[in-house]
Amino acid sequence: MSKIPQSSGLKPASKITGRPLRTIIENNSNKSKEAPACLTRLNPIFSHAMRRRSKSVTDMRQIGSKPITDFRLLKSNALKKDIQNENKLRGINKVTEKNQVKTALTKSVGTKRTATASTNNIEGPPKPKVSKKIPDWDYKGRFHQLNEKFTHVQESMKIMKDKMNEFEEIETNYDKIKIEAKELGEAKDSLKKKCEDLSTENEKLKEEVDKLQNNLNLLENNHKELQQSASTLTEKNTKLTEENAIQTKDIIRLTDSLNELTDLHTKLTKEHEELTKSHQKLVQKYQTYFEGNKQLLMSLDSANEKIKRFEEQTEQQKKDLNHFQAERRRLHNVIQDLKGNIRVFCRIRPPINSSEMNLLQCSISFVDNNGLEIRKTRESISQITGKPQEFKGDFTFDRVFPPESTQEEVFEDLAQLVQSALDGYNVCVFAYGQTGSGKTHTMQGGEGPDQRGMIPRTIDLIFETIKELNSSGWTYTVQASFLEIYNENIRDLLNINNTQKLEIYNNEGKGSTVTNLTIQPIESAVELKQYMSLAHRNRATAATNFNEHSSRSHAVTKIYIEGTLEDQNTVLRGSINLVDLAGSESAKITINDERLTETKNINKSLATLGDVISALFSKSKHIPYRNSKLTYLLQSCLGGNSKTLMVVNIAPFEECFNESINSLRFAAKVKEVKTGSKRNKMTFAQPAMKF
Numbered sequence: 001m002s003k004i005p006q007s008s009g010l011k012p013a014s015k016i017t018g019r020p021l022r023t024i025i026e027n028n029s030n031k032s033k034e035a036p037a038c039l040t041r042l043n044p045i046f047s048h049a050m051r052r053r054s055k056s057v058t059d060m061r062q063i064g065s066k067p068i069t070d071f072r073l074l075k076s077n078a079l080k081k082d083i084q085n086e087n088k089l090r091g092i093n094k095v096t097e098k099n100q101v102k103t104a105l106t107k108s109v110g111t112k113r114t115a116t117a118s119t120n121n122i123e124g125p126p127k128p129k130v131s132k133k134i135p136d137w138d139y140k141g142r143f144h145q146l147n148e149k150f151t152h153v154q155e156s157m158k159i160m161k162d163k164m165n166e167f168e169e170i171e172t173n174y175d176k177i178k179i180e181a182k183e184l185g186e187a188k189d190s191l192k193k194k195c196e197d198l199s200t201e202n203e204k205l206k207e208e209v210d211k212l213q214n215n216l217n218l219l220e221n222n223h224k225e226l227q228q229s230a231s232t233l234t235e236k237n238t239k240l241t242e243e244n245a246i247q248t249k250d251i252i253r254l255t256d257s258l259n260e261l262t263d264l265h266t267k268l269t270k271e272h273e274e275l276t277k278s279h280q281k282l283v284q285k286y287q288t289y290f291e292g293n294k295q296l297l298m299s300l301d302s303a304n305e306k307i308k309r310f311e312e313q314t315e316q317q318k319k320d321l322n323h324f325q326a327e328r329r330r331l332h333n334v335i336q337d338l339k340g341n342i343r344v345f346c347r348i349r350p351p352i353n354s355s356e357m358n359l360l361q362c363s364i365s366f367v368d369n370n371g372l373e374i375r376k377t378r379e380s381i382s383q384i385t386g387k388p389q390e391f392k393g394d395f396t397f398d399r400v401f402p403p404e405s406t407q408e409e410v411f412e413d414l415a416q417l418v419q420s421a422l423d424g425y426n427v428c429v430f431a432y433g434q435t436g437s438g439k440t441h442t443m444q445g446g447e448g449p450d451q452r453g454m455i456p457r458t459i460d461l462i463f464e465t466i467k468e469l470n471s472s473g474w475t476y477t478v479q480a481s482f483l484e485i486y487n488e489n490i491r492d493l494l495n496i497n498n499t500q501k502l503e504i505y506n507n508e509g510k511g512s513t514v515t516n517l518t519i520q521p522i523e524s525a526v527e528l529k530q531y532m533s534l535a536h537r538n539r540a541t542a543a544t545n546f547n548e549h550s551s552r553s554h555a556v557t558k559i560y561i562e563g564t565l566e567d568q569n570t571v572l573r574g575s576i577n578l579v580d581l582a583g584s585e586s587a588k589i590t591i592n593d594e595r596l597t598e599t600k601n602i603n604k605s606l607a608t609l610g611d612v613i614s615a616l617f618s619k620s621k622h623i624p625y626r627n628s629k630l631t632y633l634l635q636s637c638l639g640g641n642s643k644t645l646m647v648v649n650i651a652p653f654e655e656c657f658n659e660s661i662n663s664l665r666f667a668a669k670v671k672e673v674k675t676g677s678k679r680n681k682m683t684f685a686q687p688a689m690k691f
């Protein structure tokens with residue numbers, strides 16, 4: 001317990017802040033004005049204590065130093081009680097409460113210190129001015145001065161009286177405060193004890209807190225581990241959920257399949273039952289049949305023997321058939337030979353429209369199927385002899401076809417030559433005649449199945465006959481080429497961009513070949529017709545005026561046929577040339593140089609054709625095949641090993657009369673020629689003939 005000296009300059013240190021107490025008093029004196037209103041409002045006891053303390057301090061100054069701590073204890077207890085009551089009402093905790101008490105105490109001490117300080121500076125009334133020494137003779141002045149002194153003393157007396165009263169009151173308060181201080185000391189002791197109890201309890205609590213902290217750390221670690229295992233488990237759970245979904249789908253699918261299989265099983269069970277029943281029936285039947293079968297087996301043995309005999313007979317019949325076929329081929333050829341190796345048909349075309357109907361028609365009369373007489377309807381008088389001119393001609397051919405003849409009728413005889421080509425002969429079919437006389441119509445034909453010309457009909461017949469011959473062991477390969485000769489130049493109609501040299505060369509006994517020409521293997525009639533159309537289109541593409549061009553060039557379709565009969569080691573190679581010749585009109589009617597050259601070339605080739613045929617007719621040693629590309633190309637078809645058919649086409653108009661007569665004369669000349677034919681037959685032992 002420190003004591004506050006009344007007048008010493010030492011400043012006791014504060015227990016709360018550690019600073020000298022004087023400083024606190026000064027600082028708090030400044031803050032006292034700002035003391036919380038609640039504190040002053042709530043604490044009437046404190047105010048009372050303050051007043052008492054002021055008095056007791058004054059007393060202390062008078063009676064000596066008094067321990068201030070007792071006074072503070074008294075005050076703090078009173079303060080504390082008030083604050084506790086208030087806080088109970090407000091629900092404020094103990095720590096806050098402690099702070100409130102501390103603050104209140106500090107402020108109250110500050111306030112008292114200020115009050116004490118103010119009482120230490122007691123001043124009396126202002127002293128009367130000391131005037132200059134009043135002379136002794138100035139009674140009036142001296143009286144006035146004394147009067148002033150008296151008044152001053154009176155006032156001082158009055159002040160002192162007041163002070164005395166105040167000090168008495170302070171003394172009374174001091175006693176009360178002393179009692180309160182005693183009470184506060186007792187309270188402090190009990191608080192101290194409580195505090196010690198509390199600190200002991202606090203220690204225990206601390207230990208418990210440490211234990212709990214350790215437990216908490218352990219629990220946190222456990223929690224972390226549990227969290228990790230929870231996340232692992234969550235992942236596993238996700239995976240398992242996904243797997244579960246897949247398996248669920250599988251289960252659904254399998255269930256469906258199971259249902260289907262169950263249905264199937266039910267069906268199959270039913271079927272099985274039915275089959276078992278029918279099996280039983282069949283077993284019964286089998287037993288019945290088994291008995292019968294024994295007999296049948298016996299009959300089978302005899303039947304097998306019969307079959308064997310039939311097979312031997314069939315083999316013999318096959319041989320006979322081949323023999324008969326060979327004989328048929330021989331006889332067919334004899335017939336063809338008898339008909340002539342060069343056959344000439346004449347076909348007169350009809351007028352096809354009204355303008356042609358209005359043209360003057362020749363008078364044509366037909367004798368049987370072979371002869372015709374053609375004449376102009378009006379005879380003219382010869383300017384030289386003055387006699388009527390004979391404008392008529394009588395001609396005989398292998399066949400004459402009047403205007404109403406159908407394509408089928410014309411093809412009848414050609415069909416026999418197609419058989420010759422399949423039998424291994426070279427066949428050549430020409431369409432001869434002036435422009436517009438019906439050559440292309442005869443060879444290609446028109447629209448519709450009935451209007452098909454010789455070429456498409458030949459194609460169809462070849463493949464039909466091959467089909468029949470296949471059944472008797474023959475196999476055939478077919479190839480085709482398409483070319484045109486224009487102004488003595490050869491063009492490949494299956495490849496118009498073919499810039500390689502197309503040259504004819506002729507091997508003795510092996511026929512004529514064109515170098516670099518496209519020779520297309522053909523599998524069917526349809527395919528061959530497709531190539532025929534391509535060639536026709538290519539011929540049209542190359543020409544600026546197709547109709548004119550077509551009448552100024554020779555178009556040659558060649559079909560190569562090779563038949564093999566392996567049993568007999570026999571190969572037959574034949575060919576068919578189908579030639580649509582250029583128009584045969586004479587050079588007189590040509591109008592320009594270009595056309596003149598064309599006509600000359602055409603006439604040269606046609607004349608050479610006539611010369612070749614004449615040479616063959618006269619059995620000349622030299623046959624002028626090489627004089628034109630056409631005859632050179634067709635050499636193998638015009639010689640001994642060939643069959644030739646020439647169809648001379650005639651337009652029925654009088655204006656065409658002279659050209660018609662020329663054509664008929666040419667054809668008649670050809671008709672006279674006969675060739676000695678020889679079939680291209682060989683066995684595998686010999687080298688195959690090249691086309």
Ligand SMILES: Nc1ncnc2c1ncn2[C@@H]1O[C@H](COP(=O)(O)OP(=O)(O)OP(=O)(O)O)[C@@H](O)[C@H]1O
Pocket residue numbers: 348349350352403433434435436437438439440441442446547548550551552582583649
């Ligand atoms: N027998 C026929 N029956 C019906 N029409 C025919 C007959 N012959 C020819 N024609 C028709 O006469 C016209 C001329 O015939 P085509 O073109 O065949 O003559 P071409 O001699 O080939 O002429 P080019 O030398 O110019 O080619 C064509 O319209 C053709 O359809």
